[in-house]
Amino acid sequence: MAAVTEQARSGQASRVTPARKIAGSVARVAIIGVPNCGKSLIFNRLTGRFASTANYPYTTVEVEEAKLVINGQGVALYDTPGITGLELESEDEAMTRGLLRDNPPDVIIQCADAGNLVRSLILTAQLAELQIPTVLCLNMLDEATGRGLFVDQHALSEHLGVPVVPVCALDGRGIKELGKMIEHARVPHLVLRSFNLKHGLEVLAPTTRCAGCSSVLLAEDHESQRACHVVWRTALKSHHLWAQKIADLVVKQAGLEPRHPFLAGLANAAVHPVGAWALLLLTIAVIYLMVVEVGAKFLCKQADRAIAPMVALISSWAGHGLVGDFLVGPLGVLTLGLFNALGTVLPILATFYLPFCVLEEIGYFPRLTVQFDRLLRVVGLNGKAVLPMTLGFGCSSVACLSIRRLETSKERFIAAFLISLGIPCAAQLGVVIAILAALPLPAVLGACLAVVVVQVAAGAMLGRVIPAKQRSHFMVELPPLRPPHWGNVLLRTYQRIAEFATEAIPLFLASAATLFILHYVGLLDRLRNLLAPVVVSSLGLPRDYADVLLITLARREMGAVMLKDMADSHRLNAQQLFVALLVIVLFVPCLTTGMVLGRVLGWARAALVFAAVTTIAIGAGAVVHLLW
Amino acid sequence: MEKHDQHDEYLEAIYHVRERDHSDLKSLVEHYNDLHAKQGSNPGFDPGMLQDLEEHNLVVVANEVVRLTDEGLKRAEQIVRRHRLAERLLADVLHMDHAESEEAACEFEHVIAEEIADGICILLGHPRTCPHGSPIPPGACCRAGATQSITAVVPLTEVAIGSTVRVAYVNSLSDAEQHHLTHFDVVPGNAIRLHQLSPAVIIARAERMVAMEKAVAQNIFVWRNWREDTAGKSKADGETSHGLWKRVAALFS
Numbered sequence: 001m002a003a004v005t006e007q008a009r010s011g012q013a014s015r016v017t018p019a020r021k022i023a024g025s026v027a028r029v030a031i032i033g034v035p036n037c038g039k040s041l042i043f044n045r046l047t048g049r050f051a052s053t054a055n056y057p058y059t060t061v062e063v064e065e066a067k068l069v070i071n072g073q074g075v076a077l078y079d080t081p082g083i084t085g086l087e088l089e090s091e092d093e094a095m096t097r098g099l100l101r102d103n104p105p106d107v108i109i110q111c112a113d114a115g116n117l118v119r120s121l122i123l124t125a126q127l128a129e130l131q132i133p134t135v136l137c138l139n140m141l142d143e144a145t146g147r148g149l150f151v152d153q154h155a156l157s158e159h160l161g162v163p164v165v166p167v168c169a170l171d172g173r174g175i176k177e178l179g180k181m182i183e184h185a186r187v188p189h190l191v192l193r194s195f196n197l198k199h200g201l202e203v204l205a206p207t208t209r210c211a212g213c214s215s216v217l218l219a220e221d222h223e224s225q226r227a228c229h230v231v232w233r234t235a236l237k238s239h240h241l242w243a244q245k246i247a248d249l250v251v252k253q254a255g256l257e258p259r260h261p262f263l264a265g266l267a268n269a270a271v272h273p274v275g276a277w278a279l280l281l282l283t284i285a286v287i288y289l290m291v292v293e294v295g296a297k298f299l300c301k302q303a304d305r306a307i308a309p310m311v312a313l314i315s316s317w318a319g320h321g322l323v324g325d326f327l328v329g330p331l332g333v334l335t336l337g338l339f340n341a342l343g344t345v346l347p348i349l350a351t352f353y354l355p356f357c358v359l360e361e362i363g364y365f366p367r368l369t370v371q372f373d374r375l376l377r378v379v380g381l382n383g384k385a386v387l388p389m390t391l392g393f394g395c396s397s398v399a400c401l402s403i404r405r406l407e408t409s410k411e412r413f414i415a416a417f418l419i420s421l422g423i424p425c426a427a428q429l430g431v432v433i434a435i436l437a438a439l440p441l442p443a444v445l446g447a448c449l450a451v452v453v454v455q456v457a458a459g460a461m462l463g464r465v466i467p468a469k470q471r472s473h474f475m476v477e478l479p480p481l482r483p484p485h486w487g488n489v490l491l492r493t494y495q496r497i498a499e500f501a502t503e504a505i506p507l508f509l510a511s512a513a514t515l516f517i518l519h520y521v522g523l524l525d526r527l528r529n530l531l532a533p534v535v536v537s538s539l540g541l542p543r544d545y546a547d548v549l550l551i552t553l554a555r556r557e558m559g560a561v562m563l564k565d566m567a568d569s570h571r572l573n574a575q576q577l578f579v580a581l582l583v584i585v586l587f588v589p590c591l592t593t594g595m596v597l598g599r600v601l602g603w604a605r606a607a608l609v610f611a612a613v614t615t616i617a618i619g620a621g622a623v624v625h626l627l628w
Numbered sequence: 629m630e631k632h633d634q635h636d637e638y639l640e641a642i643y644h645v646r647e648r649d650h651s652d653l654k655s656l657v658e659h660y661n662d663l664h665a666k667q668g669s670n671p672g673f674d675p676g677m678l679q680d681l682e683e684h685n686l687v688v689v690a691n692e693v694v695r696l697t698d699e700g701l702k703r704a705e706q707i708v709r710r711h712r713l714a715e716r717l718l719a720d721v722l723h724m725d726h727a728e729s730e731e732a733a734c735e736f737e738h739v740i741a742e743e744i745a746d747g748i749c750i751l752l753g754h755p756r757t758c759p760h761g762s763p764i765p766p767g768a769c770c771r772a773g774a775t776q777s778i779t780a781v782v783p784l785t786e787v788a789i790g791s792t793v794r795v796a797y798v799n800s801l802s803d804a805e806q807h808h809l810t811h812f813d814v815v816p817g818n819a820i821r822l823h824q825l826s827p828a829v830i831i832a833r834a835e836r837m838v839a840m841e842k843a844v845a846q847n848i849f850v851w852r853n854w855r856e857d858t859a860g861k862s863k864a865d866g867e868t869s870h871g872l873w874k875r876v877a878a879l880f881s
Contacts (some may be wrong), residue, residue, distance in 0.1 A: 018859075029831075036812070084807065084808070084811050085807060085811070111861075115835070116834075116836060118813055119812075119813070121812050122810070122811060142812075147835060236806065236807060236810050237759075237810075240810050240815055242812075267837075271824065271828075271830055271839070272824075273826050274825055276827075328877075366839075370827055370828045370830065370839045371827055371828060373828045373841060374828070381841070382841065383828060385842070407804070423741060454840075464635055470802075473802075473804075473805055473836065473840070473841060473843065473844050474804070474828065474839075474840060474844070475808050475812075475839070475840040475841070475844055476838070476839050476840075476843040477812060477831070477836065477837070477838050477839075478837040478838065478839055480835060480836075480837075
């Protein structure tokens with residue numbers, strides 16, 4: 001301990017560097033921190049924006065930028081995906097490292113979790129070597145205090161050589177002070193390295209052409225990384241040792257208070273070999289009931305009641321000519337596009353997202369990784385893939401972005417494939433649940449089983465066929481369950497619905513208009529005829545199911561809504577409905593997801609996924625049609 | 629230094645160079661001098677010693693290339709094994725300072741008898757890597773999978789659920805894994821509690837929980853009988869280390 005204080009003192013004497021002058025041009029400020037320490041919440045608080053936040057690691061998958069003015073100074077603020085250190089690892093962390101290496105910010109706000117200081121301090125030690133002015137933002141201090149932990153921020157500031165600002169990002173306390181502190185950011189003290197590390201660096205310096213340890217670690221070059229292997233281990237060890245010493249000095253523990261007993265019990269149940277399944281079933285049942293009883297049966301009826309007079313009014317005004325057909329005909333832009341979105345998808349989406357956001361907020365999802373780790377091995381993945389796949393039930397495109405945190409390209413491909421294949425996004429799932437509610441229970445279970453069987457079969461095959469260079473190991477931190485912050489839950493639900501409204505409704509309108517025009521010029525009929533062999537002969541469905549497939553290409557849920565209309569007008573028998581549902585659930589994801597897949601996997605692979613998924617979807621439908 | 633020990637030093641250096649897939653004389657000289665500069669002693673590379681080793685049928689030198697004979701390789705493996713086992717014991721288990729433990733390990737490698745090396749190996753549950761991540765050549769005890777009642781260090785998966793144990797060392801498989809475990813504070817000396825083994829292993833440290841697959845947990849080695857005597861304090865407990873010291877000292881006497 002004496003060594004640490006001594007080092008801090010000597011560091012202070014030799015390295016008091018004033019913050020780089022940031023006045024004048026726009027200062028580039030990056031929020032950096034370990035996963036799940038609240039960076040995005042701080043970003044949101046500073047900017048007044050809503051970047052998505054949740055109680056699990058790696059919620060943020062891309063660097064986000066916002067321009068704002070703090071104390072009369074123009075600031076470009078960056079929110080970054082969490083990093084645990086500066087070495088090469090998942091692509092997700094590569095993004096933040098890329099920012100630090102190629103485009104170093106003027107100031108770093110390092111966000112640290114006060115309840116788990118050691119982990120953040122290891123990163124501090126590595127960041128210190130970049131010698132960028134830094135402010136340490138001590139987040140979740142209230143939670144730590146609640147557990148009997150007290151952090152001496154002044155001592156911490158002295159040891160690190162940078163200002164320390166306690167913040168509670170959840171309710172916004174301390175954010176103003178944090179903003180003010182940006183211009184007082186200071187270059188942190190270098191962490192003393194052990195003799196061996198110094199020696200290692202001297203040996204390595206000529207081969208890697210860089211002086212500092214972190215520059216070695218930031219290098220993308222695999223050879224120099226491998227050369228650094230021994231140095232790296234020693235560095236990690238000494239950084240950890242240093243972090244633990246500092247934490248020992250500044251954190252006082254006054255008896256550990258137990259967490260909320262109910263939440264603690266729930267947290268245990270969620271990873272229990274049996275309890276976990278009971279809890280999962282209960283969760284699914286609650287979501288199902290919410291969507292069916294509240295969403296489909298109550299809210300949709302209310303919305304229909306409000307919309308029906310409008311349709312009547314418009315059709316009486318527009319008549320039955322081209323204009324009337326275009327607006328409120330069977331393939332009208334308003335009926336198919338706007339009213340479907342507002343009257344069906346929106347209420348269902350709201351009732352789905354509310355419980356989904358609660359689960360996200362309390363930190364339930366990471367616990368699913370424990371339960372599914374072994375099962376996912378069957379399909380060549382491991383527990384880590386649960387998070388992206390669960391996110392797929394929210395939005396496939398977000399899920400496909402987050403597969404970047406999987407370590408091997410094999411895992412990324414399989415996860416992307418399975419998300420594209422059988423995981424319906426929230427909007428589609430909601431509508432599908434509403435349709436399923438009309439079917440008898442065995443058919444509902446049968447449909448779920450069929451999707452699972454197809455998924456497992458496809459995944460198991462891919463898992464065997466794709467060669468793996470190395471195996472990645474499953475290791476995930478389980479954040480403590482927190483009582484939901486209702487403001488956050490509502491905000492997040494609202495945000496997702498608003499996203500749907502601004503992003504999907506124009507697409508709804510555009511695709512409805514396209515379909516109408518295709519129909520008007522007679523192309524739609526030709527397309528239907530073209531697809532008839534598949535739709536009518538192989539699947540045994542009416543010719544205009546082709547419309548559903550075409551629309552599904554644009555937006556998954558829009559196809560589902562069209563199918564719901566077909567089902568509501570009793571045009572399909574139970575077998576047909578079953579086949580129709582199976583096909584659209586398995587069918588390709590929407591255009592947005594396609595674009596994301598192209599970016600994440602490369603276009604050739606994305607095209608392969610699309611072709612394979614289409615074939616499997618139609619094939620599965622045909623098989624059920626034959627067997628039933 | 630006795631001749632025998634000097635042989636050992638040269639064989640060790642040749643083995644290190646061989647691990648990096650080199651066999652030329654130049655790399656050997658560089659490495660040897662480097663190694664001794666690091667230790668503060670600097671006798672300088674003596675080509676005469678190579679001749680000596682060749683006479684003892686331990687190495688073959690031809691065209692500036694130095695190769696170990698079968699006998700030389702066997703002996704070199706034993707030396708490196710002793711050195712790296714000693715490092716594990718001193719650095720991770722007994723928390724000796726890094727520079728200090730390196731020095732001690734260099735001395736150890738010359739004085740530990742083969743049976744004692746096996747004893748340490750069994751005691752530590754057959755570690756596969758040294759603290760720097762270099763592989764420890766397996767001994768007869770590893771191949772036989774020998775366990776004795778003396779084994780004080782066992783894989784985490786073998787302690788009772790709910791017990792709090794102290795990490796002795798981590799037999800790491802990859803840098804990424806080592807990195808994650810360090811971030812989760814799973815490092816030698818820290819106390820962890822085994823929360824459950826199935827469907828995945830979950831450990832708790834303070835209020836943090838980490839889930840991992842069994843294959844990872846099997847590489848975390850912990851002291852079998854260690855109780856957290858001082859509540860809330862998770863640092864090395866003197867009793868155990870002291871006891872072990874005595875045992876190690878007994879091995880030497």
